[in-house]
Amino acid sequence: MKPYIAISIGDLNGVGIEIALKAHKKISAICTPIYCINSYMLHQACELLDVEIPSDFEIFEVEGSFNIREGCVDKDAGRYSYDSFMSAVKLCEEKKTDAVVTMPIHKEAWSLAGLHYKGHTDLLRDYFKKDAIMMLGCDKMFVALYTEHIPLREVASHITKEGLLSFFLDLNRAIPNKRFAVLGLNPHAGDNGVLGDEERVIEAAIEEANETIGQELFVGAIVPDIAFTPHMRSSFTHFVAMYHDQGLAPLKALYFDESINVSLNLPIIRTSVDHGTAFDIAYKGKANTLSYENAIKSAIEFGMTVSASS
Missing domain, CATH: 3.40.718.10 (Isopropylmalate Dehydrogenase)
Structure with missing residues (x-):
């Protein structure tokens, strides 16, 4: 039926x-x-x-x-x-x-x-x-958003190990065994703390999530300005963006007419x-x-x- x-x-x-x-x-x-x-x-x-x-x-x-x-x-x-x-x-x-x-x-x-x-x-x-997760995209590329409709100035304060860990584990339960490239927050993914240290929190959450799951399913923190290049998209179809426009600007530039929105978890x-x-x-x-x-x-x-x- x-x-x-x-x-x-x-x-x-x-x-x-x-x-x-x-x-x-x-x-x-x-x-x-x-x-x-x-x-x-x-x-x-x-x-x-x-x-x-x-x-x-x-x-x-x-x-x-x-x-x-x-x-x-x-x-x-x-x-x-x-x-x-x-x-x-x-x-x-x-x-x-x-x-x-x-x-x-x-x-x-x-x-x-x-x-x-x-x-x-x-x-x-x-x-x-x-904790519903917003993920957008098409079969060529999906982007899950860690933060969504909040002012840009508030994003950094939401980057916590506990919040990210919960997000990664919920995402894995919703889509089991899917590999995600996780973007950093800052230019150059912080350049080892020179341009910001949020990536250290992101990487700590990634490490614990992978240990908890028992597989290396979350990879990062990826430098944001190379995350959606053809080379990266040949290795990953699923991404995690730290904020709304970081993930959706490239997605809509590439696949505006065909992409969709999915509510997970x-x-x-x-x-x-x-x-x-x-x-x-x-x-x-x-x-x-x-x-x-x-x-x-x-x-x-x-x-x-x-x-x-x-």
């Missing part, structure tokens, strides 16, 4: 619903998608897109209604995207679906709606009381597109579906991996 995937439709003022409709036929061949949106909002979106609703477009009714304002930051759209996401999470939590795939939300719209989470991963971390499987709401092209028929298609495929693959290991 094809797996059931709960689809959180994201901010309806953006490109998420267009992508879902465009890719529906293709993804329905490999799974049964359950879209968390109600009939009224779906019909409104389809009228704006001038498309027909597919006959097999199965929905889970999420209460609420508002006027879609394509390309606008809107508290009602923010609230509805949150409600859609929580509906999808609960479907998966109740074993009615096998995974959750999320379309993009808009952080400012969530804030306007009185939601103080910085994004899906932050919400999942709070909801499940687990949680009791449910959740993947997502790795792009934003794209308000500038919302409801113009220009949205690219590749990241979404890859997110669906990865949700299925992660589900098969979990089933095989349990």
Whole structure:
């Protein structure tokens, strides 16, 4: 039987619903998608897109209604995207679906709606009381983020041996036996303390993690400016970055259209597109579906991996 995937439709003022409709036929061949949106909002979106609703477009009714304002930051759209996401999470939590795939939300719209989470991963971390790990990429390269949506000036204070050790061990439990190149924080990976000493903490955590696991799975601290060169990517497909842009700037430069977002170390499987709401092209028929298609495929693959290991 094809797996059931709960689809959180994201901010309806953006490109998420267009992508879902465009890719529906293709993804329905490999799974049964359950879209968390109600009939009224779906019909409104389809009228704006001038498309027909597919006959097999199965929905889970999420209460609420508002006027879609394509390309606008809107508290009602923010609230509805949150409600859609929580509906999808609960479907998966109740074993009615096998995974959750999320379309993009808009952080400012969530804030306007009185939601103080910085994004899906932050919400999942709070909801499940687990240290969710954000990993982004595609089959050519994945980057796990040690810190995510925090100011750059705060990153160094988060570099602790205890925090890194817990992160490495959680990452290994989520993806067993995978080798990771771990980036340093400072230019030249600190040059033996000349440009900063955070790398000594990173290396101590790596050493203890490898000893605990019994394999040398974490390698570093790697000089950040050479970490994503062709030579390094011929040796590693998985990386750990110390902060958001350190890992995501090179990833998006190389694989923007095809990369996805995965939440690890949680009791449910959740993947997502790795792009934003794209308000500038919302409801113009220009949205690219590749990241979404890859997110669906990865949700299925992660589900098969979990089933095989349990």
